[in-house]
Amino acid sequence: MLEILSTGGIVQLDFEPMWLTLQVATIVTLVLLVVSTPLAWWLAFGKSRLRPLVEAVVALPLLLPPTVLGFYLLVSFSPTGMFGAPWIALMGQPLAFSFVGLVFASTIYNIPFVVQPLKAAFEAFGRDPLEAAWSLRASPLDTFIHIAAPMALRGYLIAGVLCFAHAVGEFGVVLMVGGNIPGETRTLSIAIFNYVEQIRYLEAHIWAGSLLAFSFVALVLLYGTQPRSLQQRR
Amino acid sequence: MSGIRAHFDIDRQRFRLKVDLDLPGRGVTALFGQSGSGKTTVLRCVAGLERAPNGRLIIGEETWQDEERGIFLQPWRRPIGYVFQEPRLFPHLRVRRNLEFGLKRTPASLRRIGWDKVVDILGIGHLLDRWPGALSGGEKQRVAIGRALLTSPRLMLMDEPLASLDQARKNELLPFIQRMRSELDIPIFYVTHSTDEVIRIADHIVLLSDGQVKAFGTVAEVLSRLDLGHLTGERDVGAVVETTVESHEADYGLTVLGLGGQQLRVPRIDAAKGTPIRIRIHARDVSVALTRPAGISILNVLPARIVELGETTGAVVDVRLDAGAPLWARLSARSVHDLGLKPGLEVFAMIKSIAFDRD
Numbered sequence: 001m002l003e004i005l006s007t008g009g010i011v012q013l014d015f016e017p018m019w020l021t022l023q024v025a026t027i028v029t030l031v032l033l034v035v036s037t038p039l040a041w042w043l044a045f046g047k048s049r050l051r052p053l054v055e056a057v058v059a060l061p062l063l064l065p066p067t068v069l070g071f072y073l074l075v076s077f078s079p080t081g082m083f084g085a086p087w088i089a090l091m092g093q094p095l096a097f098s099f100v101g102l103v104f105a106s107t108i109y110n111i112p113f114v115v116q117p118l119k120a121a122f123e124a125f126g127r128d129p130l131e132a133a134w135s136l137r138a139s140p141l142d143t144f145i146h147i148a149a150p151m152a153l154r155g156y157l158i159a160g161v162l163c164f165a166h167a168v169g170e171f172g173v174v175l176m177v178g179g180n181i182p183g184e185t186r187t188l189s190i191a192i193f194n195y196v197e198q199i200r201y202l203e204a205h206i207w208a209g210s211l212l213a214f215s216f217v218a219l220v221l222l223y224g225t226q227p228r229s230l231q232q233r234r
Numbered sequence: 235m236s237g238i239r240a241h242f243d244i245d246r247q248r249f250r251l252k253v254d255l256d257l258p259g260r261g262v263t264a265l266f267g268q269s270g271s272g273k274t275t276v277l278r279c280v281a282g283l284e285r286a287p288n289g290r291l292i293i294g295e296e297t298w299q300d301e302e303r304g305i306f307l308q309p310w311r312r313p314i315g316y317v318f319q320e321p322r323l324f325p326h327l328r329v330r331r332n333l334e335f336g337l338k339r340t341p342a343s344l345r346r347i348g349w350d351k352v353v354d355i356l357g358i359g360h361l362l363d364r365w366p367g368a369l370s371g372g373e374k375q376r377v378a379i380g381r382a383l384l385t386s387p388r389l390m391l392m393d394e395p396l397a398s399l400d401q402a403r404k405n406e407l408l409p410f411i412q413r414m415r416s417e418l419d420i421p422i423f424y425v426t427h428s429t430d431e432v433i434r435i436a437d438h439i440v441l442l443s444d445g446q447v448k449a450f451g452t453v454a455e456v457l458s459r460l461d462l463g464h465l466t467g468e469r470d471v472g473a474v475v476e477t478t479v480e481s482h483e484a485d486y487g488l489t490v491l492g493l494g495g496q497q498l499r500v501p502r503i504d505a506a507k508g509t510p511i512r513i514r515i516h517a518r519d520v521s522v523a524l525t526r527p528a529g530i531s532i533l534n535v536l537p538a539r540i541v542e543l544g545e546t547t548g549a550v551v552d553v554r555l556d557a558g559a560p561l562w563a564r565l566s567a568r569s570v571h572d573l574g575l576k577p578g579l580e581v582f583a584m585i586k587s588i589a590f591d592r593d
Contacts, residue, residue, distance in 0.1 A: 128318070128320070128322050129322055129324060131283055131309070131316075131318075131322075132316070132318065132322040132324070133310075133324075133335070134283070134308075134309040134310045135281060135283075135309060135310075135314060135315070135316035135336075135382070136310075136335050136336030136339060136381065136382070136385060137310050137311075137336055137339035137340060137385060138310055138335070138336075138339055139310050140310075142310075142339070143310075146335075147324055150326045151324075151325065151326055153326075
C-alpha cells in the first residue's frame with residue numbers, strides 16, 4: 001500500500017493487482033512463445049488439409065466476445081468440467097477462480113496474438129533458407145535454432161509485446177473465470193472496474209493512465225526499434 | 235567415385251518427370267533444358283529436397299534412395315553441396331559465419347577442402363567481415379559456392395547459379411567456377427539453360443525436355459546434333475569442336491589450333507602448347523566452295539566432305555560437313571542447288587569467324 005496525499009484526502013494505492021497482473025502476463029507470454037512455435041510452424045509450412053480449420057480455431061479469440069469464451073472456459077473449469085475435473089483430481093483444488101485457472105484462460109485467449117505474428121515471420125522467409133541449411137548438414141532442430149529463430153526474431157518480439165500487453169489489459173475473460181479475488185485473481189483491469197464502481201475516480205485514473213502509458217510505450221518501442229541484426233544487414 | 239545412377243519418376247497434375255540416368259562420377263555434367271523441362275527437379279531429387287515415389291539413387295557404392303527397400307537419406311545426411319539459383323545466404327550471419335556454417339557441421343575427418351583454398355579460388359577473402367546484404371549479386375553467389383564447397387561435398391549440385399546475374403556478373407563468375415572445376419576434384423551437376431555456360435564449363439550434357447531425357451553424351455556430341463536444335467533452343471546451329479594449341483605465330487598475333495589433323499588460325503590465345511581449347515563454329519560463319527578458293531582474305535579454309543543436308547527452312551539449308559571434326563554450314567537453298575551439293579561431295583569449308591567459349 002502506498003498512501004498519497006491529495007486534495008480529496010488520503011488515497012491508498014494498492015499495488016497487489018499490479019504485481020498479480022505482471023505475473024499473469026509474464027507467465028502467459030512465456031508459455032505461449034514456446035507452445036505457439038510448433039503450432040505457427042505447422043501453420044506456415046504444413047501441408048495438411050486441416051490447416052484452415054486449425055487456423056480458424058486459433059483466430060476465434062480475436063472475434064469472440066470475451067464473455068463467450070470466458071463462459072465456456074468457466075464451464076470447463078467446473079469440478080465436473082473437461083479441465084476442472086482432472087485438475088481437482090490431481091491437485092485437490094478447484095480450477096475456477098484460482099490463479100492457475102486465470103493463467104490458463106488468459107493463455108487460451110492470447111493464442112492468436114502470438115501464433116499469427118510467428119506464422120507471418122516464418123512465412124516471410126519461407127522454405128528457402130531452411131533448405132539451404134539442410135544442404136549444409138544442419139538437422140531440422142539445428143536449422144530452427146540457428147537459422148529460423150534468429151530470422152524470425154522480429155516476429156517473436158512483436159508476438160511477445162502484443163501478448164504481454166494484451167494479457168495485462170484483459171478484462172472480460174478474467175472476470176468470467178477468475179472473479180475478483182484479491183491476491184488471487186484481481187488483476188489491474190478488474191481493480192480499475194472496482195474503483196469506478198465505488199466512484200473512486202482518482203485511483204481509477206492513476207491505474208487507467210498507467211495502463212494507457214504502458215501500452216503506448218510498448219507499441220512505440222516495438223515500432224521504433226529494429227533488431228540489431230536487421231539494421232546491420234543493410 | 236564411380237558412377238551415379240538415378241531413377242526418378244514423378245507424376246503430378248501438370249508435371250511429369252521420368253528419368254533414368256547413369257552419369258559419370260567426375261567432371262561437370264550439365265543438366266540442360268528449357269524451363270519446365272524438369273532439370274531443377276532432378277537436382278532437388280538428388281539432394282533429397284524432393285522425394286520421388288519409387289525413386290532410386292545410387293552414388294558410387296552408397297544408396298541414398300531406394301523406395302523399394304524403404305531407404306531415403308534425409309537431405310542433411312547427404313554429403314552434397316547445393317548452390318541455389320538465388321544465393322540464399324543467411325542474412326543474420328556475416329560472410330565468415332555463413333562460410334563456417336556447413337564447415338562446422340562437417341566432421342573433421344571428412345574435411346578435404348581447406349578454408350584457404352576455397353577463399354582463394356573464389357576470391358572472397360576481402361568479404362569475410364561483411365554482411366550478406368552489403369554484397370553484390372556476384373559476390374553473394376561466390377560466397378554461396380564457397381559455403382557449399384567447405385562441407386567437402388562428394389557431389390556438387392549447382393542450380394543455374396548464374397541465372398540471377400546480368401551478363402557482366404556472369405562473365406565475372408564463370409572463371410571462378412572454371413577454377414573450381416579444374417582445381418578441386420568434385421563431380422558437379424550443373425543445371426542451366428544456356429548453351430554458352432554448357433560449352434564453357436561442362437564435360438557431359440543431359441538434355442531434358444518435358445521431364446524426359448532426350449540425349450546424353452559429351453558436350454561436343456550433343457550440341458553438334460542438328461536434330462536437337464529445337465530442344466537446345468539454339469537458333470544458331472553450330473559445331474562445338476575440341477582443339478589443342480599447336481603453336482603461336484607471334485609475328486601475326488595468331489595461335490594455331492589443331493583439329494583432326496588440320497589447322498585453324500585464330501587470334502592469339504594465352505595458353506601453352508598442348509592446352510585443350512573448346513571452340514564453337516556457328517553454321518552461319520561457314521561457307522562452302524567446290525574448289526580451293528584463291529586470293530581471298532579468309533584465313534581458315536579446310537578441305538571437308540559433305541555428310542548430310544538438313545531440311546530446307548525458308549531460303550536456308552544447314553549442311554553437315556566432316557573436316558576431321560564435324561562442322562555445320564548454313565547455306566542458301568539456291569547455292570546448294572547451283573553447286574549441286576550432296577552427301578559425299580568433297581568441298582572446301584571457309585570459316586569466317588570462330589567463337590571461343592573457353593579461356
